[in-house]
Amino acid sequence: GRNCILGKGVYIDTGVIIGDNVKIQNYVSVYHGVILEDGVFVGPHACFTNDLLPRAINPDGSVKAADDWVLSKTLIKHGAALGANTTIRCGVTIGEWAMVGAGSVITRDVPAYGLVMGNPARLKGYMCPRGEKLAAIPGRVRTYQCPKCGFSITIPD
Numbered sequence: 001g002r003n004c005i006l007g008k009g010v011y012i013d014t015g016v017i018i019g020d021n022v023k024i025q026n027y028v029s030v031y032h033g034v035i036l037e038d039g040v041f042v043g044p045h046a047c048f049t050n051d052l053l054p055r056a057i058n059p060d061g062s063v064k065a066a067d068d069w070v071l072s073k074t075l076i077k078h079g080a081a082l083g084a085n086t087t088i089r090c091g092v093t094i095g096e097w098a099m100v101g102a103g104s105v106i107t108r109d110v111p112a113y114g115l116v117m118g119n120p121a122r123l124k125g126y127m128c129p130r131g132e133k134l135a136a137i138p139g140r141v142r143t144y145q146c147p148k149c150g151f152s153i154t155i156p157d
Contacts, residue, residue, distance in 0.1 A: 033073045040076050043084035043102065048074055050090045079129055099127045113153055
């Protein structure tokens with residue numbers, strides 16, 4: 001992508017797709033099968049995986065070859081932010097403008113605007129694209145609004 005920033009010691013594998021205006025901080029590993037859409041932020045020391053059943057050797061002791069494993073793709077959508085030391089299990093999608101807390105382990109999909117944290121990461125709320133936590137609007141089921149800019153979303157069932 002254009003206008004991307006890559007920090008010191010970043011590893012980008014073959015077959016990775018990176019959109020425009022992506023920022024990848026120091027010592028991040030982005031492996032084959034990962035797609036980072038436009039405007040994604042990846043904090044330092046984050047690590048993506050791409051094999052659900054990793055092994056160095058086959059049962060007969062022979063070294064695994066390139067065709068001895070199944071690639072699992074990972075999609076990080078527009079504007080999402082991944083905190084430092086995040087580990088992302090392959091095969092997940094992190095929704096647009098989602099925010100992942102530092103040190104989290106992502107084991108399943110994260111909804112658009114979702115705020116997740118922990119190991120395993122759990123949904124803790126929703127975020128404004130500006131980076132503010134959204135507040136529930138009283139009397140409106142599953143509707144949230146930013147207290148600073150007024151941005152609002154309704155989360156589908």
